[in-house]
Amino acid sequence: MRYISNLNNKTVKELEKIVKNGNSLQLRQRAKSILLSNEGITVKEICKIFNKSTRTVYRWFDRFKEEQIENLSDEIGRGRKPALNENDIDKVKKLIETNSIKETCIALNKESKRVKKVSPQILKRYLKKYTI
Template sequence: MRAIKNLSPEEIKQLRYLAFQQGSGILQKRSQCILYSYYGLSARELMELFNVDRRSIYNWMDRWEEGGIQALKDKPGRGVKPRLSLECQEQVERIKQAFSLYPNNMHLALKYVNSSLTQPISRDTLRRFVKRLETGKV
């Protein structure tokens, strides 16, 4: 049975703060898991409490032992990468050109945009991107 041992009073204070005061849901879960393990809950009890696999519990413990609180946080760059970017002027110009050529026909504008992309986008993706483009939100 694995368990977290030897937490300093400062670490306990930080984990309690993250677990019960603020933070994202997953960081709260991970912080609570480390605390509960320190207080004596078994991996099986933690699995049931947090509704995760044993491997997840052990990964959280490994991460804690390797890097403390910083290691419990998600690393940047996770998730699906956007296919369109406001920073890519080529894409922005292509989309503006598509809507100037086909102002009232989303289907043809989409076809025009997709002809220059390596991975085609959906109508909804184009619609959301145009909305962001109009409002200037990044």
């Protein structure tokens, strides 16, 4: 069995702060698993608590050992990419001035670079976000 043990008080306080105020559920779970391991809870018990595999918990421990707390958060670039981003503001402004929302969506979807199709709902949220 592997444990994370002998954490100093500063690290324990930082992990407890993350557990209470962390941005994402995954980050809070990783921090809590490190604290539980420091208290002597086995990996199997931690797996049951978080409903994760032993491999996943071991990966959390490995990441923590590499770079401590900085390595617990998700890597940049994870998750679904947005259909429209900040670079599209000028394009959308020009299209929406002369076209309806549906026509604007069709024009944007004709671009070959689009990973995700732009729907009217996505376009409405985008317009609201950037107050166009």
